[in-house]
Amino acid sequence: MRPARALINLQALRHNYQLARKLCADKALAVVKADAYGHGAVACAQALHDLADGFAVSCLEEALELRAAGVSLPIVLLEGFFHPDELAQIVEHQLWCVVHSEWQLKAVEQAVLAEPLTIWLKMDSGMHRVGFSPAEYRAVWQRLQASKNVATVVLITHFSRADEIDSARTHEQFQVFTDATAGMQSLISVCNSPALLAWPEIRSDWSRPGIILYGSQPVAMQGLSTEKFQPVMTLQSKIIAVRELPSGEPVGYGAQFVASQPVRVGIVAIGYADGYPRHAPTGTVVAVDGCLTQLLGRVSMDMLAIDLTGLSQAGVGSTVELWGNQVSIDEVAARAGTISYELLCNVKRVRYEYTAV
Numbered sequence: 001m002r003p004a005r006a007l008i009n010l011q012a013l014r015h016n017y018q019l020a021r022k023l024c025a026d027k028a029l030a031v032v033k034a035d036a037y038g039h040g041a042v043a044c045a046q047a048l049h050d051l052a053d054g055f056a057v058s059c060l061e062e063a064l065e066l067r068a069a070g071v072s073l074p075i076v077l078l079e080g081f082f083h084p085d086e087l088a089q090i091v092e093h094q095l096w097c098v099v100h101s102e103w104q105l106k107a108v109e110q111a112v113l114a115e116p117l118t119i120w121l122k123m124d125s126g127m128h129r130v131g132f133s134p135a136e137y138r139a140v141w142q143r144l145q146a147s148k149n150v151a152t153v154v155l156i157t158h159f160s161r162a163d164e165i166d167s168a169r170t171h172e173q174f175q176v177f178t179d180a181t182a183g184m185q186s187l188i189s190v191c192n193s194p195a196l197l198a199w200p201e202i203r204s205d206w207s208r209p210g211i212i213l214y215g216s217q218p219v220a221m222q223g224l225s226t227e228k229f230q231p232v233m234t235l236q237s238k239i240i241a242v243r244e245l246p247s248g249e250p251v252g253y254g255a256q257f258v259a260s261q262p263v264r265v266g267i268v269a270i271g272y273a274d275g276y277p278r279h280a281p282t283g284t285v286v287a288v289d290g291c292l293t294q295l296l297g298r299v300s301m302d303m304l305a306i307d308l309t310g311l312s313q314a315g316v317g318s319t320v321e322l323w324g325n326q327v328s329i330d331e332v333a334a335r336a337g338t339i340s341y342e343l344l345c346n347v348k349r350v351r352y353e354y355t356a357v
Contacts, residue, residue, distance in 0.1 A: 003238035004270045005351040007324070008039050010047040012230035016213045017051055019228060023196040025203035027053035029076060029189075031210035033062060038275075038344040039214060039232055042069040043354050049073060056208055060086050060095070067093045076120055079130075080104050087111045098122050098156065100130040105140060109147050116151035119144055120189065123180060125173040127160040134180035141184055154206060155181050155188045162194035163219050170195065174202050194218045216340035217330050233344060234324025237270035239288070239316055242308065251305045252297030257282045263296070264308040268320045271302045275347035276322055277336035284335040285328075287321040288314045 021028050030052045031037075036044035045055055045066050054074035057063050059082070063075045080098040081087060084107040090097050091113050099105055100122035108117065121141055124131030132140050144150045157177045161169040177190060189206035191199075196207055198219045211218050215231035243265040251257045251265055266288065272278040276299055284295040286306050291314070296305040308314050323329040329340045336343075 001351070002269055003236075003240075004274050004349070005236050005353055006038075006347055007234040007236060008043065008352060008354045009230070009232050009234070010043065010355055012215060012232045013039070013044055013047055013213060014051060016215060016229050016232065017048055017209070020193075020196060020207075020209035020212050021051075023200075024191065024207040024209075026205045026207075028207045028209055029054045029056040029074075030213055031056045031208055032066070033058040033078065033210075034345050035062075037211065037214050037341065038347045040352060040354070041066060042071075044213075045069070045071045053206075054096075056210075060089060063095050064089070064093065074118075080122075081107070084111060087113060087117075091115050091117065096120060096154075099140075099144070100124075100132070102132075105143065108149055109143065111149055113149050116147075116149050118152045118154070119150050120154045120156045121186075123155065123157040123177055125157040125176040125180075126169065127158050127173075129158075131157065134176050137180050138184070141181075141186070153186050155184060155186045156206075157190055159190065159192060159195055162192060162199060165198050165219060170199055170202065211341055214344060215329075216344070218340075231324050231329065233329075233347070235270075235276070235322040235347065235350070236324070237268050237274075237320050237322070237350075239266040239306075239308075239314065239318045239320060240269045240303075241267040242315055243267070250297070252300060254298050257297035257305075262309075264311075265296060266306045266308040266314060266318070266320075268304050268306055269302065270320075270322060270350070271300045271304055273301045274349045275343065276304065277332070277338060277343060277346075279338075280332060280336040284332055287326040289318045290326070292326065 030048050032041045032045050032055050035041045056076045056078050058079050076096045096118040098120045122131040123137050144153050159170050161167045187205035190204040191207040193210050193212040215229045245259050245263050247259050247261050249259050270276050278299045293307045296307050321327050323332050333340045333343050
């Protein structure tokens, strides 16, 4: 079988949740949307089931997959519902639901439901994607409070620049949210992973740690506690061929790398069709049998080339780590001009192997 694989360390996931939980003021939803950022939502939710206060997903389909797998903890639908018909299933499966638009609000008010809902009411405090404006927020909250279809309302917003420690935007958004919700007797949820790490003065009843659960550092800041978070995914493959190239010879498509001296090249069975970023340049770090080396040339669909010069013990069959415990996914993402979120969510076609909890 093709040797490309993603090793998922569920013990590291549990460690990371417990570490994130210590940063929270109270409860923490483990964010497992997008198939747990590419790690496998069912396996991750099951691994956290005895630790987590609840889970957050994007949509009903993701929640139903977890319920079918026996996940019984609270689950929040972060995008809410996309059609009023979904409300019956939301009630049936005891899901919590974000409401961010007038049409959703009206649907909740007009629905005939077997039980009232737990609503997470979204404010647009400055992200400007979805949510009610601060000016209309209190009136919407009052409508929900008055509705027979609503049992509880949680107040929620999302920070747009919490990963930028030099930006005042996070404090500005939090102040907008605080002013608009003054006097409302409801729990609040504002803290995502960057807020938990970089803004300790901002806390909420419910936090929503996401990327830090998977061991990535979303804030470019030295000394953060993310140094203690552990990578959950190790992306690996093996060398399937070795080439000895003289000076002046190129490697791969487009001659993006041309040898300036004799070079020993290893060909690895993994490429952009597996989720490794095509735009990772020459010099991006990889590890071969525990030794650090670098990518050479352009990443292909199914293969990529690495530098084996000086690694005399490496050859066909040697294990290559693309990211994991030795190679930081954040460094790979930075070299490729993207973020770890995208890399993790894009992993596909590889074999997943889970360590038991």
